[in-house]
Amino acid sequence: MTDEPTSPTVTEDPLVADAQWRRLDLRMLLVHPVNEVLRYLPALVGVFLLGRSLDGDRWWHLAAVGVPVVVGVLRFVTTSYRITGGQLQLRRGMVRRAELTARLDRIRTVELTSSLIHRMLGLAKVEIGTAGSVAGGGERLRLDALPRRQAQALRAALLHRSPSAAGAPDAGSLPAGEPGAARGAAPAAATPASDGGGPEASVGSGVEVPVGAGPGPGPGGDDQVLLRLDPRWVRFAPLTTAGLVVAAAVAGASSQFAGPMVGDLIDGGLFRPGSAPAGLLIAGAVLAVVLAVSLLALLGYLLNYWGLTLSRDRAGRSLHVVRGLLTSRETSIEIARLRGVEYHEPLGLRLAGGARLDAIVTGLSRRDAGSAPVVPPAPREVADRLGAVVLGEIGPAGAPLSMTLTGHGPRAVRRRYQRALAAAAVLAAGWAIAVLLAGWTAWLLPVGLLPWLVAVPLAADRARRLGHALTPEYLVTRAHSLRGRRVVLLRRGIIGWNVRQTVFQRRAGLVTLTATTAAGKQGYRLHDVPEPDATALADHATPGLLTPFLVTVGD
Amino acid sequence: MAVTSVVLRDPAHRVARRAPLMWAAGGLVRSGVGVGLLLLVSDAWHWFPMPAAAWVGYAVVAACYCVAMPVLRYRLHRWETSAGAVYTQTGWLARERRVAPMSRVQTVDVSQDPISRLLGLATVTVTTASSRGPLQIAGLARPVADDLVAELARRAEALVGDAT
Numbered sequence: 177m178t179d180e181p182t183s184p185t186v187t188e189d190p191l192v193a194d195a196q197w198r199r200l201d202l203r204m205l206l207v208h209p210v211n212e213v214l215r216y217l218p219a220l221v222g223v224f225l226l227g228r229s230l231d232g233d234r235w236w237h238l239a240a241v242g243v244p245v246v247v248g249v250l251r252f253v254t255t256s257y258r259i260t261g262g263q264l265q266l267r268r269g270m271v272r273r274a275e276l277t278a279r280l281d282r283i284r285t286v287e288l289t290s291s292l293i294h295r296m297l298g299l300a301k302v303e304i305g306t307a308g309s310v311a312g313g314g315e316r317l318r319l320d321a322l323p324r325r326q327a328q329a330l331r332a333a334l335l336h337r338s339p340s341a342a343g344a345p346d347a348g349s350l351p352a353g354e355p356g357a358a359r360g361a362a363p364a365a366a367t368p369a370s371d372g373g374g375p376e377a378s379v380g381s382g383v384e385v386p387v388g389a390g391p392g393p394g395p396g397g398d399d400q401v402l403l404r405l406d407p408r409w410v411r412f413a414p415l416t417t418a419g420l421v422v423a424a425a426v427a428g429a430s431s432q433f434a435g436p437m438v439g440d441l442i443d444g445g446l447f448r449p450g451s452a453p454a455g456l457l458i459a460g461a462v463l464a465v466v467l468a469v470s471l472l473a474l475l476g477y478l479l480n481y482w483g484l485t486l487s488r489d490r491a492g493r494s495l496h497v498v499r500g501l502l503t504s505r506e507t508s509i510e511i512a513r514l515r516g517v518e519y520h521e522p523l524g525l526r527l528a529g530g531a532r533l534d535a536i537v538t539g540l541s542r543r544d545a546g547s548a549p550v551v552p553p554a555p556r557e558v559a560d561r562l563g564a565v566v567l568g569e570i571g572p573a574g575a576p577l578s579m580t581l582t583g584h585g586p587r588a589v590r591r592r593y594q595r596a597l598a599a600a601a602v603l604a605a606g607w608a609i610a611v612l613l614a615g616w617t618a619w620l621l622p623v624g625l626l627p628w629l630v631a632v633p634l635a636a637d638r639a640r641r642l643g644h645a646l647t648p649e650y651l652v653t654r655a656h657s658l659r660g661r662r663v664v665l666l667r668r669g670i671i672g673w674n675v676r677q678t679v680f681q682r683r684a685g686l687v688t689l690t691a692t693t694a695a696g697k698q699g700y701r702l703h704d705v706p707e708p709d710a711t712a713l714a715d716h717a718t719p720g721l722l723t724p725f726l727v728t729v730g731d
Numbered sequence: 732m733a734v735t736s737v738v739l740r741d742p743a744h745r746v747a748r749r750a751p752l753m754w755a756a757g758g759l760v761r762s763g764v765g766v767g768l769l770l771l772v773s774d775a776w777h778w779f780p781m782p783a784a785a786w787v788g789y790a791v792v793a794a795c796y797c798v799a800m801p802v803l804r805y806r807l808h809r810w811e812t813s814a815g816a817v818y819t820q821t822g823w824l825a826r827e828r829r830v831a832p833m834s835r836v837q838t839v840d841v842s843q844d845p846i847s848r849l850l851g852l853a854t855v856t857v858t859t860a861s862s863r864g865p866l867q868i869a870g871l872a873r874p875v876a877d878d879l880v881a882e883l884a885r886r887a888e889a890l891v892g893d894a895t
Contacts, residue, residue, distance in 0.1 A: 538860075672831035672864045675739065679824055692831075692864035699863030708736035714830075715737075721832050724813040727740035 197256040197267070201323050203297045208248030210293060216244050257319055264304065264334075266317050278317050282306040284513050284538055286331040288506040290324070295504060300327040304334065328506075335494060335510055399496070403551065403562055405484040412553035413477035414470040415524035416532070479503075481552040486562070488569075495535070495566070497548055507548050511569045513538045515669035515695035516650065517550070519563055519577060521660040523637075531559035535566055536665065536696035567664060571649040576664040581643030581654055587684040588704035589639040596635035600627035634658075644702050644713065651691055651717055653702050663700045669693045673714045673722070677707075689714060739828060742811035742818045749850045750808065750870025751801035756846045758800055762793035810868045812882065817857055819866045829866045835859045836887045839880050843873075855879055 213220065220241075255268040264283070266276040285305040294300060299321040306317075322330065482501035489496065495509040518534040525531060533551035550566060551559045563577045583589075607624035637657040645652040651670065654662040674690040681687060681704065689702040689710040702710065715722045769789065773781040803823040811818045817836065820828045840856045847853060847869075853876035857866040871879065 671835040671859050671861055672829065674864065675828040675830075676822075677826045682826070690863060692859065692861035694860035697863075698861045707738050711736075711738050718832070721816055722739065722830060724816070725739050725742070725811070725818050725830065726737050728735050728737050730735050 197258045199256050200252065200319060201299055201321055203299055204252050204321055205249065206297065207293050207299070207321070208251050209245040212244035212248045264317060276317055278304060278306045280334065283334050284510065286334050286508055288327050288331060289503060291503045294321055298324050300324045302327045302330060331508060335508055399487040399489055401485060401487045402565055403486040405481055405552065409552065409554040410474055410477050412525060412528060412530040413473040415528050415530065416473065416522060416553050477552065484552055486550055497550065509535055509537050509548055514570050515693060516663065516665040517563050517566055518696065519559060519662040523658050523660060525553055526660055529556050530554060531556045533559045533563050538695040570666060575647055576650045576652050579645055579652065581645045581652060584642045584704050585706050587686055587706065588642055591684060591686065591704055592639040593635045596631040600631040603627040642703060644705070646713060646717055653700055655703050665691060665693060665700055667717050669695055670718055674699065675710065742809040742820050744810050746808045746868065746870040747852055747872040749852060751805045753847050753850055753852055753870055754801035754804050755797050758797040762797060765793065808870065817866055817883070819868055821867065829864065831857065831859045831864055831866055833886050836883060839883045841876050841880055857883065
């Protein structure tokens, strides 16, 4: 064990003491080759097929297996990291050497991820997000991987290195922590993590280390558990947007062969009276697709959210989300980095009385679009309660999630209808052309009118949901029917404004206002706001910013 | 009854007079690429025929684009800085205005593609911590761009912050 961190000195702070280069965990020698083989799998298959046709040249086969293994070993040997001079440095790359550096005081989030292989070996991948890493396209630092406990200790140490510095820009919004307790609290790094495998439910001596991995983890230390997944919530899975996406994908894939089949059925006289069997066939097919999609959605829900536990750490400085059935994910949300919440109630979920909640955080990975799921699709009351709890960490909680919003006026409403009807008209025209080109019976033409039936209620719902509000702390916006979203964004998290006006909007005197932010989706839109209202709103939300550029006009 | 309302005005400064030339050159390049694609599709791959009338139609549309787009852009593209903020306006069909506080400015870059270099123009890009918010001022005369960058750097320096 050459590369076990040289830290028999238990009391040492791992962040200041150790200026020498460290390797990743030696067990990655087992993981890397497997990953490399998986990555080159298509090429490998090709090589083996080629090898067969080339009449048994064994050399090819050896190379095919050997190369990924060698690459894996090289990857391990060439990757090292150290913490020195207030920086985390990561060296990696075989051909193109790269040295990535992150200032410790710029580190915003630390995520631990363990794939199935990692979990069997007791390892965790550490992903470190820094300020601006999303915006600047900068690379995130990735330590793949460390022993689980060491990773957890590293996370605790990185995030809570200096409570006063971390909280500085937002002084006052943080509960006073216990700096002393936090600082001395990373002794877990000293334990050479030898207990390979298995979810570690108890986390030993690490005071800051929050929770273990795996299904149904218990809270570590005095962490306060705010939410635990109730398995019954899985019923909401098929109603989410993800479920709809899966449905669309399945429909798209099946249309490849279903298209001709439908054509044959129609030509075969499906729509003549008395052809019930064919009708049944179609109904059966639809039912089968619905079932398959629901099943996939359930599976996705379980993979993603199984064992989800949301907790607040003892000092009240961060929230921790642990989740995942096979790949376990631990996200730490530093409360000082919290900028608000996204409350999602897509149509299906809304009709079933459900909702889900994401936290808007700065510094999370691009993959998650900066939003950390806090509540999976669940009953609305749960999302409401947790929304209030999360917002309570950064300001007054009550109003933003339930308050009535200001509508965007009659012209915005009219635009919702215009757009929905125009889209329906395009669909109808497309359908008519398709029917005529395919030479199907003209009786199918009225099907093209169906989108209109959907368009009107959809537009009504979209118009009804359009709204915004400004509280002393938050900007609240709500829009969309199918995606159904309400965003509560901390006003001091707003770092600029984009005001967009298309030719059509100009005639209606409307603009689309985007509040840009370093967190979450990087910008949150208010659709079709009357121009003076948008200006007033932006001016109030960020006092003084727009003042030099304002002008009074007669209407 | 005189109803008044407060709205954003246009930013104070236009971009360089030569800027439309830059956009027109870009338009010509894009039109040329279009010709190449059409040739490929009609002559080489025989997806559909391109009669002379179609080529004339394409030429008219492309010419309008190459003339109208730069003119409209020039009319809309404006910029301004105040002590506390950068303000830009861009677009040609849609108008996009962006405001970023000086305290949130992260980087200020100057870039020149070959065409703009030939014309002595430059593009200044101001980024903030939000990837939705970069402010871009295209078609500035090089000296103006350099002055602007120096000024922004000086002002941003005075306001050291976390920028998130």
